[in-house]
Amino acid sequence: MAVGRVPPNIRQEVLQSWNRSAKYRIENSKHAPLVGEEGLLTRRALSRRLRRGARTALAQAGTLLRGTDTILLLCDQAGVVLDAVGDEVTLARGRENHLHLGGHWTEDVIGTNAIGTALAAGRPIAVRGPEHFCEAIQRWSCAATPISDAGSRSLLGLVDISWPSHVPQNNAVALSAALAAQVESELTHMLARERERLMEQLHLRRLRRGNEPMLIVDRSGADVFATDDFARFCDDDQTLTALRARVPDLIDQTPHTITEALSKCLPGTDLEVIATGEDAIGVLISLRRSRAHAADANADLVKIGAAGAASTVLCTQAQRLAQTNIALLIEGETGVGKTFLAQAIHRASPQADGPFELIDCSRLIAGRLCDDLAHGRIGASHGVLCLNGPGEAPPEIQKLLLNLVEDVSHAGMRVVALSARPLLKEVQRGAFRSDLYYRIAGARLEIQPLRERPDEIRPLLQQLVLSHAIENNRRELRFTSRATTALAAHPWPGNLLEMKNLIGALDALSPTGLIDERTLPPEFRHAPRPAGETLRDKERIEILEAIEAEGGNLSRAAQRLGIARSTLYLKLDSHGIPRMRQG
Ligand SMILES: Nc1ncnc2c1ncn2[C@@H]1O[C@H](COP(=O)(O)OP(=O)(O)OP(=O)(O)O)[C@@H](O)[C@H]1O
Structure with missing residues (x-):
């Protein structure tokens, strides 16, 4: 035929x-x-x-x-x-x-x-x-x-x-x-096994990425898992449907090709191709929430309260408030630890597994905030929305913040506002909206500046030195009694932030890690001095300078001073200078 x-x-x-x-x-x-x-x-x-x-x-x-x-x-x-x-x-x-x-x-x-x-x-x-x-x-x-x-x-x-x-x-x-x-x-x-594997991977990714809204689709584009808040944050259903539909055609390409093609469908998201061996088996889509933070794991009400009497009272109140969902206003000078306290409250609350979303109100731009609000990109169904410096925001932003606060509170999120200036005064002088003030100041906590609680300076210094050493895998700085006295007398205008910065700088600059008053920056050297420097004072200074010059090596410091090492030990003890090892 x-x-x-x-x-x-x-x-x-x-x-x-x-x-x-x-x-x-x-x-x-x-x-x-x-x-x-x-x-x-x-x-x-x-x-x-x-x-x-x-x-x-x-x-x-x-x-x-x-x-x-x-x-x-x-x-x-x-x-x-x-x-x-x-x-x-x-x-x-x-x-x-x-x-x-x-x-x-x-x-x-x-x-x-x-x-x-x-x-x-x-x-x-x-x-x-x-x-x-x-x-x-x-x-x-x-x-x-x-x-x-x-x-x-x-x-x-x-x-x-x-x-x-x-x-x-x-x-x-x-x-x-x-x-x-x-x-x-x-x-x-095979697909069922892959979906099991995707769930395993999801648990690992959640450990790494925290509580970001996430969706995992398998190779067929079908949802394997979505966090509760994913749908709320990603309200663009049509785009998501289009993305799901593209997955089966793309999944056998290279991970790079897959993410390139899919990220064009859903801008503003993070895409990760999940593979076993060489084979892609699914795609994880997480919504970027740059303002979302996991609360600082060191922020702990018990530890903060341990610094002294004022902190104990503050933290007892904070502990009680942590159990409620009342909107909180935390006031205090810059660097006093408002954010740290807000994080500690969040960590002590029943919503601790939720996000801690920190928004710097002074940097908000009205257009972008409107867009974020329209797309529900801010806020979650639980956790904390932390507004830092709402008093710094211009009137048009304050109006948008009012809508935001109402929306997230309604959704079940707690609002915590932080202010370095007394906000009520701002209301009284007409610079801050009173309706917004009363929505964020359900309860008010005030952190005193460091200079008003001088008994807490030494314990806080110790805490911060220890956490600096642990976090940076460094030696622990040690302070002579003169240095500690000078630090306790300092007015600390930058509060704990200033203390943290000082510790970082001293650690970087000091070869021995032993800090004397003379090692401190000039603004700290105003501790009351005994009238007239005695011979004994001069000896002390010479010893410390020799140790510093020899990088903490006591044998060489003794040589430099022209005395026996055993004599140097006796002198160290008599001056109360710790016999520390080189850091
Ligand atoms: N009780 C504390 N123990 C240890 N570190 C603390 C404590 N409180 C605050 N810090 C640390 O001090 C620094 C300043 O704290 P934080 O940012 O909370 O201050 P703030 O009052 O929010 O400052 P700002 O007003 O400038 O935003 C941070 O690095 C924080 O980790």
Whole structure:
């Protein structure tokens, strides 16, 4: 039968295929085109998941088909043969028509055939001998069934059974359909295992990323998990639907290609491709909330309260308030520890697992804040919204803050405001909205400046020195009694922030880690001095200078001073200078 001549009693579906084939102006080819070795490798790589899903079916059926004149082909969704198994002699004959690895069997290149026609029709089909459009192919009979991906149901490829047309064979369509079903079932199992793996990965990612709103989709684009707040934060449903729809087509590309393509769909999000080995299995989408912070793990009400009497009273109140959801206003000079206290309160509250969102009100820009509010990017269903310096915000921002505070309080989030200036005074002089003030000042806590609680300076210095050493993996600084006296007498205009900065600078500058009054910056050296420097004072200073000059090496310091090391030890003890080791 020549190309274009319709066989008698043609079946309807075959006739339709012939009509399509006629339009393609196909030459009367002896064989299907070949994609070549490299092309085959690429196609196999892109279809590695299909091949993995079909591995068992091919191995079992391939063995059973030996000696039956029948071969079994696995093709990708473009009709290219990826794997060929079955009867050896028939496989060899198939090669002559490229009914073998790399053969490309769509209708547009070789006309009606089971592979191309099943792909075009999207269902199982048999094409027997003369039903093939090209005469040279009519020596074959074939039956093929498409394979759909688990989850997305998108077309992945196809299973084809082929045999010489003179051999009687009536059950091939059923066989190809059964094999396709076996492959699909294996793909479903693979997807279930991948979804389990994605959940495991999710737990790890949450440890790393904290409580950001997150969504994980599997390779089919279906949701595996979404945090409660994800939907609220990501209100652009259409964009998200479009992103989900793109995942199945992209998932077998490189992680870079996947994230590039998907991040264009949803700007403002972090995308992470999750893979096992080389295979991407899903995508994690997290919404960036740059203002969201995990509360400082060192912020602890008990520790803060331990500094002294004033802190104890403050922290007892804070502990009680932590159990409520009342809006809090924390006031105190700059660097006094308002943010630290707010974090400690959050950590002591029943909502401690929620986010601690810190917003610097002096930096807010009306347009962006409007946009963030419109998209619900600020706030969560629990946790703390911490407004730092609302008094610094201009009137148009204060108005927006009022809406924000109402919204988040309504959603169940606690509002904590921090102010370095007494806010009520700002209200009285008309610089701060009174409606906003009364919404944020449900309860008020005031942290006294350091100079008003001098008994707390030494314990705080100790605490900060210790945490500096631990956090930076450094030695612990030590202070002579003169240095401590000078520090206790300092007015600390920058409060704890100033103390932290000083500790960092001293640690960087001091070779020995032993700090004397003379090692302190000039503004600290105003402790009351005994009238007139005694000979003993001079000796003390000389010893400290020698130790400093020798980098803490006491033997060399003794040499520099021209005394025995044992004498230096005695002098150190008598002056109350600790015998510390070099840091
Ligand atoms: N009780 C404390 N113990 C240890 N460190 C503290 C304590 N309180 C505050 N700090 C530290 O001191 C520094 C200043 O504290 P914080 O930022 O909370 O002050 P603030 O009052 O919010 O300052 P600002 O008004 O400038 O925003 C921070 O590095 C903080 O970690």
